[in-house]
Amino acid sequence: MLYWLVIIPIIIAVINIGFIHSDSRKLIVGSQIGITLYTTYLFFNVRSQGTIINNMAGYPRAFSITLYADRISIVLVWLTTLLFLGLLIYAYSGDYFDSQFGFLYLTLQALIIALFLSTDLFNIYVLLEVSTVVVAILIMLRKDRQAVYDGMIFLFISVIASSFWLFGVGFLYRTFGHLDLHAISEVITEVENPRSLILPFAFIMTTISLKIALFPLSSWLPKAYGTPSAPPVIPAILSGVYETTGLYLFIRLTAMFSQVIELNTFFLVIGFVTSIVGFTLAVAQNDLRLLLAYSTISQVGLMTVGFSFGAEASYWGAMYHMFAHSLFKTVLFLSVGVLSHHYKTRDIHKIRGVMKTLPVTGFAIIFGLLGITGAPLFNGSISKYMISYGSDSPYIQLLLNLINLGTLLYSMKFAAMLFGKNTQPDDIKGQDTRHDVPQWTTLTFGVLTLISGLFGNRLLQFLYGYDFTIYPGEYLEKSFIYLLLVLAAFALYKGWVKERDLFSKIGYIELSFNAMITALVAFFIGIVGYMYWLT
Missing domain, CATH: 1.20.120 (Four Helix Bundle (Hemerythrin (Met), subunit A))
Incomplete structure (x- = not known):
């Protein structure tokens, strides 16, 4: 079946x-x-x-x-x-x-x-390898020099990272004699020496951490998502669907090992760092695709935080944020495809007047940005509300608000394109776009970000069978905090971010291929050292 x-x-x-x-x-x-x-x-x-x-x-x-x-x-x-x-x-x-x-x-x-x-860990390895090759070819589809370079970087770093998975699978097979993750979960507590599982856990989680682009293993993602010549549906697939496979594996594998190895605190810290670094670099970008690529890194960090709190509401909040992220990030990447086609550029400073010239795409962008920032009534508000349930610590809540402030900052930079004087090339101005299928498709996804927010509680129960009560008083409080963050972000944007040169140097920070490999090995050593220190 x-x-x-x-x-x-x-x-x-x-x-x-x-x-x-x-x-x-x-x-x-x-x-x-x-x-x-x-x-x-x-x-x-x-x-x-x-x-x-x-x-x-x-x-x-x-x-x-x-x-x-x-x-x-x-x-x-x-x-x-x-x-x-x-x-x-x-x-x-x-x-x-x-x-x-x-x-x-x-x-x-x-x-x-x-x-x-x-459910077979070796089969998953094979699927990861083949999907990596397919994605690399899609990135290089137009065969220009930059696309080939970006595709090869993605391919090589992914293949090397997958070898860590293979080593971990080998250790698990030697221990259990089979590789079905559910079957292993049933007997994993019978292992006489839990420390023997440290190495396979570290190998496998290093691969997954690179696949979901946790810091400092995230430098490959902007290259893969930001390739100039790649068709607009490619980054939408990568961010909306392909990235979700890594998060799914993160859920399954941490659950399998959690009975003997628990690293929630480690990934909680890594998640916060990833999210903060992601939104900082997103604010610094002038290329629309790169801005959304770093935004994806930030959102992945937030979901990792939700999965690592150890609270049921936060877990399902992060699960729902995966669903919401697929929708609003698809909206935004497809919008970039429409804008780059009509404006002949992806430079955020050269695109203005979208609401006048492409109103359908303009409304789609508004829906997408309201979703990603967690505006009241949109899907992101439900998932972020649930994630915040993971801790009563004021420091944790401060960090979550900081992440949302950063999200608002790069969203305002993105939204600046909606207004101002039309900057379309003369040969494009005045074209009738009322029946443009890509625009209406994009808007459809945008409307879904609103519908999945308005009916978020019911949709959560419908999809996952999880009942969560949203208290009106607390939701209003979160909405008030959101409005305060909007005002703060607007002041910061007008005062600092709008100046193009403020983040210009930060925006070009990226690791070389050798540095990526070094970071991969260092991450593995860090996990192993941390676990041996705990035990």
Whole structure:
């Protein structure tokens, strides 16, 4: 049953590139609609009847290829199919939508779905490696010099990081004799010496930490997301869906090891540092894609904080923020694609008057920014409200407010494009954009950020089966704090951030390839040293 979610996109991808020599876009869109409907059926099946487990050939779970769909994984698979369908509609008229793009697009979808459903750690390694190659090719699709450089950096650093995963898997196989993460969870407490699990945990978590771009392992992400020639749907896929696979693995693996190894404090600190560094570098960017790339790093740090508090409400708040982030970040990346097409630039200072010239995209941007900043009634406000439940410490609350202040700062810098005199090139001015499908697709995602906020509590229960009571008094208090942060951010933006040269030097800080590898090794040593110190 679950295997069709992986097999069908692969079959369509092969038919697309191998047997159809004319335009195959209708076939691809049709297959996406079918996959989305089938995933919807499976979601309601899991919701009503419980977890679905498919063991290949009927072998026991620990010794067969197993696909596992519970309330967490099936929601992410459903979200993946919905986003891929929406992005396909956005890209339908793009000149880059050829048979090669269709093949890579469908293959990546199958790999991402398999990552959410697979429970075998070696199979996950294979899926990570193949998806890395596919993403690298998508980044290099236009074959220009910068795209090839960025794609190769992403490929090499990801492959080296994945070798850490392989070492960790080897240690676990020697200890348990199998690699199914659920089967390991059932017997992991029987290990006589828990310290023997330190090395495999450190190896695996180093790979995951790089994949989700935790500090200081985040320098690859702006290169991958910010490639100038990459089609606009590529960074939207990477931020909205591909990044979520790393967070999903973070959830699963920390849960598996948590019975013998608990590093919530470590990742709590790393999460806060990642988020603060991310928004600082985002504010410093003039390139729209790079601003959103560093914004993704900041949001990942916030979700890591939510998962590391150890509180139930914060955990599900971070889970809902994954869902919300996929929506509002997709809106913003697709908006950048529209703007760069109509304004012929991605320089944030050269784009003005969007609300007058492209009002549909302008409203989509407003929805996306209100979502990412956690404005009342939008999805980010629900998830951030829940994450803040993780601690009563005033210092923690101060840090969370600092993160939101930073988010407001780069959002205001982004929003400055909406107003002012039209800066479109003369050959673009006056074009009729009322029936522009990419714009309306972007706005649709924007509206979803509002709907998933207005009905956030019900949607949380519908998706994950988790009931959370939002108290009006506390929500109003959070809304008042948000308004104060908006005023503070506006004052900071007008006083300092608006000056282009203020963060110019910070904006160009990035690690070389050798420095990235050094940071990777140092991160691994840091985890190992910290765990041995604790024990």
